[in-house]
Amino acid sequence: MSAHILDGKAIAADLRKTIQAEVKTLTAAGQRPPGLAVILVGDNPASQVYVRNKQKACEEVGFLSELIRLEADTPQQALLTLIDTLNQREEIDGILVQLPLPDQIDEETVIERILPTKDVDGFHPYNVGRLVLRMPLLRPCTPKGVMTMLDHTGMELAGKDAVIIGQSNIVGRPMALELLMARCTITVCHSRTKNLTDKIRGADIVIAAVGRPEFVQGDWIQPGATVIDVGINRKDDGKLCGDVDFTAASEVAGWITPVPGGVGPMTIATLLENTLQAARLHNDKT
Ligand code: GUN
Numbered sequence: 555m556s557a558h559i560l561d562g563k564a565i566a567a568d569l570r571k572t573i574q575a576e577v578k579t580l581t582a583a584g585q586r587p588p589g590l591a592v593i594l595v596g597d598n599p600a601s602q603v604y605v606r607n608k609q610k611a612c613e614e615v616g617f618l619s620e621l622i623r624l625e626a627d628t629p630q631q632a633l634l635t636l637i638d639t640l641n642q643r644e645e646i647d648g649i650l651v652q653l654p655l656p657d658q659i660d661e662e663t664v665i666e667r668i669l670p671t672k673d674v675d676g677f678h679p680y681n682v683g684r685l686v687l688r689m690p691l692l693r694p695c696t697p698k699g700v701m702t703m704l705d706h707t708g709m710e711l712a713g714k715d716a717v718i719i720g721q722s723n724i725v726g727r728p729m730a731l732e733l734l735m736a737r738c739t740i741t742v743c744h745s746r747t748k749n750l751t752d753k754i755r756g757a758d759i760v761i762a763a764v765g766r767p768e769f770v771q772g773d774w775i776q777p778g779a780t781v782i783d784v785g786i787n788r789k790d791d792g793k794l795c796g797d798v799d800f801t802a803a804s805e806v807a808g809w810i811t812p813v814p815g816g817v818g819p820m821t822i823a824t825l826l827e828n829t830l831q832a833a834r835l836h837n838d839k840t
Contacts, residue, residue, distance in 0.1 A: 557807040560703050560782070566819035569702070570615055573826050577616040580833075588833035589618035590648040590674065590825075591640050595633065595659065596626035601652045608650070611822045617829060618645060630659045634667050641669045647836050648674035648829040653724070671835050674828040677723065685731045691835075692828050697729040699820030700761065700782050701736065707780060707809050712737035717753050719743045719770070719797070720763030725784055729761055762797035772802025780809040784817050 577587050590612050594605045605621065612619035624633065633651070640649045649672045655661050665673070670680035676694040684691045704711060716738040720726040730740045738759065743750055754760055754774040760781045762770050767787035775781060785797030796813030804810050811817055 557781070557804040557810040558707075559804075560706065560780075560809050560811045560816065562699075562703060562811055562816040562818065562820045565703060565706055566699075566823035569820075569823040570611065570826060573823075573830055574615040576830060581616070585837060586645060587616050587618050588648070588829045589620070589646045590650065590829045591620045591622060591643075591646050593622045593624065593633070593636065593649070593651045595624045595628055595652075596656050598654070601654075605652050608822055608825060611826055612829070615826055617826070620646070626656050627658070628656075630663065633659060633664060637664070637667045641667075641672060644836075646672065647833040648672055648825075650675055650825070672832060674825060674832055676728070676828065682723075682728070685728060685735075688735050690735075692832060693732070694724065694728040695824040695828060696725050696784060696817060696821045697732045698828075699824040700729060700784070700817060701732050702824065703782065703811065703817070703820055704736075704759070704780070709780065709809075711759075714738045714758040715741070715756060716759040716761065717741045717743060717757035718761045718763065719750070719754070720761075720765070720784070722763065725763040726761075729763070733759070733761075760798075764797050766797055767795050768797070768799040770798040770803065772799050772806055775803050775806045777806050778808040779806070781807045781811065782817065783811050783813050786813060786818060 581587055592605055592608055594601060609619050609621050640646050649668045651664055665677045668678055670678045673681055673692050676692045681692045716733045718726050718729050721742050721744045730742050733740050741753055743753055751774050755776055758779055760779055763784035765785055781798055781803050783796035783798040787795050789795050794814050
């Protein structure tokens, strides 16, 4: 194996320690701790795990953390009314509605109801627009966490060719905007992309966010490239794997993220970072 491992678990642990120390400083100065409300509608098993991990991470760093569980058949209006209440509550700095939502609820309507300064997911059109305009406020957690990891490589990003596989609102699109802001040349690939492997072979940085187990092959990777694997898939044998064939890709890449222990822990640590940022926004206003 030739690649350096980008250890998301370790970077995330450092970030959480820094946040914990900042919460102690805030509370020692008589300020309230940052507060995050997480809303889970229904009982999607993967969402339940994600939400539990987010809540645990909040408690560890000393945040106020509130989990609100709603029945799968909750009407959209009830969710919107709940968000209105949370928007008003002073001790709540961040509101996260776990996605996906049941069919009777429109995700965009829900996201737009969250106060932009409490939108710790960075999904509100206001926050997306600010990212487009290179004046980011609250930034989507996974792409921002990836930027933190890339920073740890010490690599100069300006001028690099970055290929993003996947065009979702949660990862692919904001990832493209982050890398563009860092002055990379970006290519966003999706199911209709022609000559995908040629595009990946030309990339200095590959971001895999397709949701297909071990889709990216080792011989698609340019020697020395940085490979960021955002995928979390379960194989037939029950083991977790990413969107990249790690064993083969790590023979050629310069840097690579493992799954598990790569991007996943960074997403959660970045959510904490965003919640602390939101708390500062709210405190500065008072
Ligand atoms: N579902 C999958 N990823 C995410 C995320 O980052 N935020 C929310 N709210 N839901 C998700």
